Amino acid sequence: MRIWGIANQKGGVGKTTSVVSLGGLLAQEGKRVLAMDLDPHGSLTSYFKYDPDTIEQSAFDLFMHQGKVPDGLPEQLITSTSCPGMDLMPASTALATLERRMVGVEGMGLIISKTLAMLWDQYDYVLIDNSPSLGVLMINSLAASQQLIVPVQTEFLAIKGLERMMHTLNMVIRSQKSNLRHMILPTMFDRRTQASTHSLRTIKDKWGDEVWKYAVPVDTKFRDASMNGLVPSAYDAETHGVRAYKKLLQNLKEMNASHV
Numbered sequence: 413m414r415i416w417g418i419a420n421q422k423g424g425v426g427k428t429t430s431v432v433s434l435g436g437l438l439a440q441e442g443k444r445v446l447a448m449d450l451d452p453h454g455s456l457t458s459y460f461k462y463d464p465d466t467i468e469q470s471a472f473d474l475f476m477h478q479g480k481v482p483d484g485l486p487e488q489l490i491t492s493t494s495c496p497g498m499d500l501m502p503a504s505t506a507l508a509t510l511e512r513r514m515v516g517v518e519g520m521g522l523i524i525s526k527t528l529a530m531l532w533d534q535y536d537y538v539l540i541d542n543s544p545s546l547g548v549l550m551i552n553s554l555a556a557s558q559q560l561i562v563p564v565q566t567e568f569l570a571i572k573g574l575e576r577m578m579h580t581l582n583m584v585i586r587s588q589k590s591n592l593r594h595m596i597l598p599t600m601f602d603r604r605t606q607a608s609t610h611s612l613r614t615i616k617d618k619w620g621d622e623v624w625k626y627a628v629p630v631d632t633k634f635r636d637a638s639m640n641g642l643v644p645s646a647y648d649a650e651t652h653g654v655r656a657y658k659k660l661l662q663n664l665k666e667m668n669a670s671h672v
Contacts, residue, residue, distance in 0.1 A: 413532050414668060417557035419542035419550060421580065422573025426563040426599035428455040429634050429644070431541045432495075433657040434664075436643025439497035443536040446490065449503035450524070450549045456541040457502040460493045461641045470504035474527055475548075479519030481526045487534075495643045499535075511547050524552040544573075546580050554584045559668060560594040566601045566611040566627060574615070578622075593667065594622065597660065601627035624663065628656040 416434070418427045428451075435445045449456040450471055454464025464470070469489050474481055486501075493500050514520045528538055540557065543549045554560065560581065564574045574596065585591055596619055602608040616623050631653030637644040645654045 413528065413535055413538060414559070415528060415538045415540070415557050416559045416561060416664070417540045417542060417553045418561045418563065419540075419553060419577065420562050420564060420573055421544055421546060421576045422564075422570055423453070423544040425565045425570055425573070426597075426628065427451075427544075428459060428541055429638075429653075430561060430563050430597065430599070430628075430657070431456055431539045432459055432637075432643045433634075433645065433654065434661055435498050435537070435539045436495050436645045437654075437658060437661050438537050439495050439643070440645060443497065444534065445498040446501060446531065446535045446538045447493070447498060448501045448524075448538060448540045450507065450553055451503055451541055451543045452505050452508035452549075453543075454503040454505060457500070459638055459641065460500055460502075462491070462500070462502050464503050464505050467502050467504055470502045470506070472504040472506045472510075474523050475510055475514065475520065479517055479523070481523060481530065483530070486527045486530050494641050495646060498643070507543070507549060510549065514548055520548055521551045521555055524556040528556055550580070551584070554581070554592065557592065559664065560592055561597050561664075562594060563597045563599045563628075564615060566598050566608045566615070568607070568611060571611060571614060571618075574619075578619070595664070595667070596623040598624065598627035600630050602630045624660060626656060626659060628653055628660070 418430050435447050439445045457464045490499050490501050540553045542553050564570050629652045633648050633651040637647035
């Protein structure tokens with residue numbers, strides 16, 4: 413099992429788009445994929461036409477057992493998606509209450525690691541869509557992930573969010589005494605605008621080799637795919653955005669192969 417976390421401490425930068433794009437491509441290659449929604453906003457859950465406000469079983473249930481994960485529970489929380497080979501563990505808006513509920517409970521930072529250990533032989537890839545805030549959910553995701561992808565919109569305010577995310581990542585790496593592989597992924601790039609071009613240059617200047625050498629372009633087909641509840645490559649396999657994610661997936665596989 414490969415576990416990839418997609419995280420940034422800013423919303424609207426392309427986290428969910430990255431999960432459904434990469435997950436869809438992997439599933440179309442015949443891989444068994446689990447998309448896990450750990451964001452109380454439930455964008456990934458909503459993408460596949462489930463309602464995070466009313467859903468009865470979700471990732472929230474994993475955290476209700478005093479730091480333990482009961483046998484068989486993870487399988488009960490998984491549902492299907494419109495993409496063959498790609499399952500979903502949905503989010504509930506109740507995830508937003510976890511910080512308050514978890515005060516003083518030990519072992520809460522390893523719930524997702526324990527959950528995925530139980531599912532280890534059932535999936536080839538797990539992609540985790542994260543909450544945009546640092547808390548028990550993101551700590552769980554960072555502890556479980558083998559590879560972190562940090563999408564960042566190529567605009568000025570998103571760079572500020574990226575600075576916070578990289579600070580968090582460095583704190584986690586120091587505390588775990590392990591170097592979590594990570595890649596900064598420029599998204600929503602519009603080469604026609606000076607602001608986008610300047611922001612991309614700033615990101616590459618500041619973070620160098622940590623940044624993917626290409627960028628995911630602005631692509632209205634992502635929005636159309638979302639409206640139809642389809643992964644982007646099933647909606648239109650030849651759009652510019654899908655081609656970028658194909659290239660990204662190839663790079664990620666090469667990076668991960670060199671760290672086996």
